Amino acid sequence: MEFPKPHSAKGLLFSLLLLAGSLLSPAAPIISEILADNESGLRDEDGDWEDWLELYNPDPDPVDLGGYFLTDRPENLPKWRIPDNTVLQQGQFLLLFASGKDRAVAGQQLHTSFKLENNGEYLALVGPDGVAIIHEFSPTYPVQFNDASYGVEQEPVTAEDILVDVDAACSTHVPPDNNLGISWTQITFNDNLWTAGFLGAGYDRGIGYGDLIKADLEQVAFNQSSSVYLRVPFDLDRTDNIISLALDLQYDDAVVAYLNGVRVTSLNAPGSLGFNSVALSDRPDTEALDFQAIPLNSHLHRLRVGQNVLSLHLMNSAADDDDLLVRPQLSAIRVTDLTLGNQAYFATPTPGQRNGSQEQLPTSEVIFSHRSRTFSDNFEITLASTFPDEVVRYTTDRSEPEATSPLYTGPITITDSIQIRARVFGENNAAGPIKMRSFLKLGDANLRQFNSNLPIIILETWNRGDPGGGNPMDGFMAIIEPDPETGRARMTDEFDTDTRVGLKRRGSSSFGWPKYSMTVEARDEEGLDKGITPIDLPRESDWVLSGRYQFDRALMRNDLIYELSRQTGEYATRTKFVEVIHNVRGGPLTYTGDYFGVYSLTEKIKRDDSRVPVARLDPRASREPTISGGYMFKKDRLDPGDSGFNVGGLGRLGWVEPKEREVSSRQRAWLVTHMNKANAAISAGDGVNPTTGKHFTEYIDQFSWLRHHWLNTLAMNVDGFRLSGYYYKHRSDTNGGKIGAGPIWDFDRTMGSTDGRDDNPSQWNGSGDSSRTWNDGRYIWWGQVLANPDFRQAHTDLWQELRENVFSTVNIESVINDFARQIDGRDPLGANAPALGRSPAERNFSKWGNTSHRNEVRILKQWLRTRVGWIDRQYTAKPLFSALDGMKQPGLVVAGDEFSFVGDGVIFYTTDGSDPRASGGNSSPTALPANSNEPIEIEGTTTITARARNGRGLTAWSGPVTAHFLIGPIADASNLVVTEVHYAPLPPETSEELAAADDASDLEFIEMKNISTETINLTAVKFAEGLDFDFTFSDVTSLAPGEFVLIVRNKAAFEARYGTAHSDHIAGEYAPTRLENAGEQLHLVDGIGNTIANFRYSDGPPWPEAAGKDGVSMVLDSSALPDPDYNEAGNWISSAIIGGTPNADEVMSGFSGNATADNDGDGYPRLIEYVLGTSDSNPNDTTDRISTEIRSMEGQGVLTMSFRRISDTVNVTLIPQFSLDLENWFGGEEFVPLVSEEAQGDGTTIVTYRASPPQQEGVPRLFMRLRAEVVQP
Secondary structure, eight states, X not given: OOOOOOOOOSEEEEEEEEXXXXXXXXXXXXXXXXXXXOSSSOOOTTSOOOOEEEEEOOSSSOXXXXXXXXXXXXXXXXSEEOOTTOEEOTTOEEEEEOBSOOBOOTXXXXXXXXXXXXXXXXXEEEOTTSSOEEEEXXXXXXXXOTTOEEEEEEEEEEEEEEEEOTTOEEEEEXXXXXXXXXXXXXXXXXXXXXXXEESSEEEESSSSSGGGOSEEOHHHHTTXXXXXXXXXXXXXXXXXXXXXXEEEEEEESEEEEEETTEEEEEESOOSSOOTTOOOSSOOOHHHHTSOEEEEOGGGGGGOOSEEEEEEEEEEOSSTTOSEEEEEEEEEEEEEEEEEEEEEEEESSOOTTSOOOSOOOOSSOOOEESSOSEEESSOEEEOEEOSSTTOEEEEESXXXXXXXXXXXXXXXXXXXXXEEEEEEEEOXXXXXXXXXXXXXXXXXXXXXXXOEESSOEEEEEOSSOOSOOSSSOEEEEEEEEOOOTTTOOEETTSOOXXXXXXXXXXXXXXXXXXXXXXXXXXXXXXTSSBOOBOGGXXXXXXXXXXXXOOSSOTTSOHHHHHHHHHHHHTOOOXXXXXXXXXXXOSOSSBOHHHHEEEEEEEEEOOOBSTTSBOOOOOOTTOOSTTGGGOOEEEEESOOOTTOXXXXXXXXXXXXXXXXXXXGOOHHHHHHHHHHHHHHHHHHHSTTSBOTTTOOBGGGTBOHHHHHHHHHHHHHHTOTTTTTSSEEEEEOOTTSGGGOEEEOOOOOOSSOSSOTTSTTOOSSSSSOSTTOOOSSOOTTSHHHHHHHTSHHHHHHHHHHHHHHTTTTTSHHHHHHHHHHHHHHHSOOOOTTSSOGGGOSSHHHHHHHHSOOOOHHHHHHHHHHHHHHHHHHHHHTSOOOOEEOOSTTBOOSEEEOTTXXXXXXXXXXXXXXXXXXXXXXXXXXXXXXXXXXXXXXXXXXXXXXXXXXXXXXXXXXXSBOOOEEEEEEXXXXXXXXXXXXXXEEOSOXXXXXXXXXXXXXXXXXXXXXXXXXOSSSXXXXXXXXXXXXXXXXXXXXXXXXXXXXXXXXXESOHHHHHHHHOSTTGGXXXXXXXXXXXXXXXXXXXXXXTTSOEEEEEEXXXXXXXXXXXXXXXXXXXXXXXXOSSOOTTOGGGEEEEEEETOOTTSOSBOSSOBSOTTOOTTOSSOOHHHHHHHTOOTTOTTTTTTTEEEEEEEETTEEEEEEEEEEESOOTTEEEEEEEESSSSSEEESTTTSOEEEEEEOSSSEEEXXXXXXXXXXXXXXXXXXXXXXXXXXX
């Protein structure tokens, strides 16, 4: 008899586990694995690569490790205590970080108070008495290596299990439309109406596959549909012992496989699927007959005890193709036993999982006695290997060590700058990894003393001169970051980054400058790209050292405009100011010969999630949607050897990513065709492509184009658009596949630089051959889109919007001042030799021309002040509200008050939230005209949207101004409270939820409540941080006393889960924004801008952790009212209901409060104590309240569980359950029948249940638990 899959009810569950016999028995856990040199492996919750160790319980019984100790000192055995209630089940692992962070809270990531030494040290697990050594590495564990672990071999005894065979039962369906979505891939989908059959499935009108096909699909698919859906159900009695999963497929022509509703592989299929999708290409029969093996180990966790389903979307290359086939075999490797072996190294660490056996480490790594560093006095270094039969060979000419390289025989004396590359050689000259250290000699006193408030970058080219513009020159780079305590970086400090690099000179006109810019490519010891994270910048291998010399004497023009771009919401490369020491002549480093000045370490424009977030283009992509993106290209000089491509309206463009040599002819043709379609729309008089019917704003991303234009225009970039003009194109399933403009690049000849063409800030265009703002034949698109009245109005609106924040003089000068403090920050007295200068800027200009940096900053500021003022005057200003006597300003008013406008021309306004300007440029039919100082009476709460119109033409209209005149009482912090935040809901489950929701975030909501005795006005209440939602013109703008209002991410998804009873209380949706599961800042303000709630929640302690998982919401404890401190984590609790309680208080008849709390520390949560009738303030009243006993029934021993419970628990359901393995639990009358029920006359009842597995005999152990569920009314 098979156990059914347990059903998870909608409610919060709490379980109290009782084991037959002794709950916890003594066991002998071991330290099963350690990693003492974590360079790039597992991160902790802080994102740090900390060392770690792993404990394993090989005993058949559970062990509570609470009270055990870990230590790295034999003289201090009880050094770090494992927290109570850290229970390790049989065969279970416990991962702990050896970080020194000392965190010991059960259920959270554990961190010891000590770190692990990679050179080896003592390590032991000590018993609760602080004396008995349970397991130890004594006297020390051996030397450890980068990202390799060490521990106990754990060799599994395994067997293969075929879960789905090639002739398994299946059901098939030819979909007529997209109505099923992906619901058909779910376990719960009802396929009773599908056609039943057996694998393989398909048809063959020739002679290729006939013998393989059992489910013939020719009648339903051939010449009718290119797609067929298949479902193959299978059952599993257990999953915990499966360690490997693989899918082998014969298929023709394409297949996408789903395991329990999740896509696990896609073969020759398009990225976006529909009911009639076709394969990307036609597969030869010879390939189709070969089984293709797909490892699915990353999807092991998707297997379930009970029913599972393998779903297959089979596709042909065309509906009339002559053959179609799919034959899957899903197989698993199960562990049948586990054997502990010797201690060994593992090249592939397995934190929290079984170790393997000794992995091939051909030789150990070289152990250097010293890290890379600078030095003044001669010293010796030693090289070592781990094992006695190994030798170390090394080079000092930067070449790769070979078996014939010099043999290390003794200490090496370091007398001058040198790079040593070394590796270990073992038996048969097996070579270990190459390791490198560079030692740089400081040749004068000034450099030995040298320190800076900026990071210091040292470049060494080993006497090979300056880098050129061809192949990168091999070199070395070290970065010394300022000490967090002193704020200074010193030449004698340890290196924070040290790496081999390739150096290449950059620039066109700037190529020959004595202070030149460079491309820096970080390399590993194999000469391949190596990602580094210098100065807290995101990981990347390619960098730019930008050296401003001639045009930008303020040294910050690029950095300034890039920062402003990021503030507008458009990515621009991140930069860090540094001082550079660059040795191109060999010999010791000297200040006089090697100081190169102030540079900006700058990201290169690259495609990745933290930079330009376009998807990577698959080199094989040949059809939509995969061929439709992502591309990056530029209007600029072409890379050497490139030919670029031509597009009408933009001319010749160059490839950025992928590189020209990587782009297929089909991809090139597709992009050129698409760009020319966009050109047809842009050049059309009405902006609509006459063939496709699409407006040009459906081809280009207006958001990025407007910002790109204003950033270049603000700075008067004389090279803008015609040079260094970057563009990107998303795939069609992202942002509509639109063409984006940016990132901006190269702004040294801007903002009043010494170039001269940008001298006059009071004109649109620079002089000479400068780029033209409104119309330029070198990039026609820009002039054409800006001639469109609606696009141009959006352009005007954005300028006036940005002038209120990012482009305000206050903000611009704040950024400039911050940069100036870094570049020209005064050194402490005596920090450096007086002759060098007192700041990075002084040192830079002492080297590269005598200039006052402060004066250069003043010039930059004055130019920008003049610039923004002049641009402001080219536009009709936004209307203002009159301050004349009797005229009211926006805010709290009473009916009958009056307001009036002040502005140029005629002012048009609306009161319904619509734009007073109609598309095309006329006034809207709903707009009301008003003259300056003309009184307008306020009859009720009114939201005004107004523009001024002065004359005609593209710039006649001002940007919009929106203001609220509010009739009280208005919502504020005294009457409106945030009562519930559901930020981590369960994923969509039912067919209704799956149809409405894309993912779990669509089921989020926030609940607020009116706690006053008056109806309150919600107009203009909005989120200033976190979410994008404004109650103005929402579906709920007033709230009665005691009522709730909800904002949801997806209303249809919310109603699919919670029904429509709450719909009248939903104000609206806040998509596309979402609540971050890890926590974020939420700031709710009232209609006049005052804070209602401003807090940052978290899914970690001391915040209620349950709210971050398992579909539980975060609820404000009613005890915090009426004046809650939202930032006090203790004022929040986890909801007692899975899914939360939208539109209701978290107070229920029978049980209320924090169900997970355990105030008396007796191990019984408050909900369980409620059921038992005990108190959560008395740790002694639960003794013997629940008991287990083996009773003789029906001639055999039966495990029973008895407990005293209150007779009426109202909203709590009790479900006794049993398990054989502590993973899969079973309840209900069939498996846990009621034995007896005895009322005690005091409102309590003693009930007894028995575990009744299908086969009592041969069951070695049984476990019982009591599950309590709070059921939503």
